Amino acid sequence: MNDQQEQNARILIVxxxxxxxxxxxxxxxxxxxxxNVAGNGLQALKVVEKIIPDLILLDIMMPELDGFETCKRLKASQQTKDIPIIFLTARTDTEDIVRGFELGAVDYVTKPFKSTELLVRVRTHLDLKFSKDLITKASNERKELLHVLCHDLSNPFNGMISALNMIEDYSMFEDFKEHLISAAENGLDTIQLVRNMRALEDHKLELEVINLSEAIAKSYFLLSDRFSEKQIELEVNVDAYLNIIAERASFINSVMNNIFTNALKFSYHYSKIIVEARQTEDYAEISIRDFGIGMSEKLLNDLFDVSKATSRAGTDGETGTGFGMPLIEKFIKAYGGAIEIFSKQKKEHPRDHGTEIKLRLKIEPLA
Ligand SMILES: Nc1ncnc2c1ncn2[C@@H]1O[C@H](COP(=O)(O)OP(=O)(O)OP(=O)(O)O)[C@@H](O)[C@H]1O
Ligand SMILES: [Mg+2]
Structure with a gap:
């Protein structure tokens, strides 16, 4: 735990x-x-609905909801179960202490409080909590890397297999050569993407100028089988000269690819996906719209959070992991851009449903 982290730590006294x-x-x-202060257990549960503290100091003897019951409820909720709880006991009542530990408390402090003892215990448990958070973050990042390897590397291999299956004799090879080369290049791009994600973790992603229409065309080409499987048409209204600032491999293979994969997965057969771009003085606003099942308010709010379960099966039962969107957001941020999502669910808007992803990206500065 560094000084900054310790300074920013938030403690709830109950x-x-x-x-x-x-x-x-x-x-x-x-x-x-x-x-933050709560005068009783019920108030404490109210406070944690709004603010998640890094540590809770919890009195045992309280009217209405005592410390034990409060602890039980905190540990039962997904949002609060990982907050370390230190019990405050009026006496060194071993029974209370044992019960506290059984309910998931990490420590106890006895009254009257001794300042040094209290501070040492608080510091130790904050330190442990921050280390745990760091491990969770690192483990999520590893999961993301695995996701990219499995999710994005399967596209080029599937592409190669379907091209190879279509070749019936050697004379047809020439027709599919371009497909095969492109799929192999995409495989290499994905490996580059994993390297980029490592670079992203170390804040070392190298940005470049890329042509938007070409990047969209490339991503479409890689997914063309999936577009045909569902008979979905792609309509692109983008100025051929529009160049954006991003990083090529991640933009094509992760950002566009994941956005298209989602749009395809949650659209119905014979539907359409529309890509449009608008240019202002210093940025491009890119909109990718589908007319699929849409998302609820709750799903929209949780979309960029890897710890939330957002993954649903697609309209043809396609499965996923829920890592696509958080990854897109990471890359867009690394490009210095922004992402916004608008969606209307089919069950609430039967005639006008679907999802629109809006990306705002820097453009090549005019010479
Ligand atoms: N265009 C969309 N239309 C409707 N729902 C969507 C759309 N994009 C994302 N979602 C919802 O958000 C969830 C999370 O998307 P995300 O791309 O992060 O993961 P996933 O698609 O489930 O898995 P993966 O990307 O690994 O295949 C989806 O499962 C779906 O519930
Ligand atoms: Mg996805």
């Missing part, structure tokens, strides 16, 4: 005795911690 709150608050504030 105690019904104002005197205790005051003592704890004074000791913790002196260290620079940010403090």
């Amino acid at each position: 105690d019904d005795t104002p005197k205790n709150v005051q003592i704890l608050g004074t000791i913790l504030k002196q260290k620079g911690y940010r403090i």
Whole structure:
């Protein structure tokens, strides 16, 4: 835990005795911690609906909802189960302490509070919590790398297999040569993409000027089998000279590819996907629209969060992992751009449903 992290740590004090709150608050504030206070268990549960603290100091004896019950409820909720809880006990009552540990508390502090002891315990558990968060983040990043390898590398291989299957004799090879080369290049691009994701983690992604229509055409070409499988038409209204600032391999293979894959997956047969781009003085606004099943408000809110389960089966039962969108957002941010999503669900808007992804990307500065 670095000083910055410690300074920014937020601690929730839950105690019904104002005197205790005051003592704890004074000791913790002196260290620079940010403090929230709840006067009882019910209030504490209300507070955590809005703010997720890094640590909770929880009194046991409280009216209405006591510390044990509060702890139980905090541990039962997905949003709050990982917040470390330190119990505050009036006496060294071993039974209470054992029960606290059984319910998932990480530690206890006895009253009257000794400032040094309290601070050492708080610091230790904050440190542990931040280390855990870091491990979770690293593990999610590994999962994302695996996702890219499996998800995006399967496209070129499928492309090669279908091209090879169509070749019945050697004379046909020439017709499919371009397809095969392109699929193999895409495989290499995906390997480059994984390298880029590593670079992204180290903040070393190298941006370049790329032609938008060409990138869209390339991504479409790689997915052309999937477009034909569902008989979906792609309509592109993009100025042939529009150049954007991004990184080629990730833009084609991750951003466009994932957006198209999603649009295809959640569209019906014989539908359409429309790509349009508008240019302002210093950026391009790219819109990718489908007329598929759409998304609920809740799904839209969770879309970029890898810890939330957003993945659904497509209209033909296609499966996924839920890593596509968070990855797109990461790359768009790394390009210095922005992403917005608008969606209308079919069940609420039977005549006017679908999803629109809006990307705002920097454009090549005019010479
Ligand atoms: N165009 C879309 N129309 C409707 N729902 C969508 C669309 N794009 C994304 N979603 C919803 O968001 C979820 C998450 O999308 P994301 O691309 O992150 O993962 P996925 O498509 O499920 O898996 P993967 O990308 O690994 O194949 C989807 O499963 C779906 O529920
Ligand atoms: Mg996807």
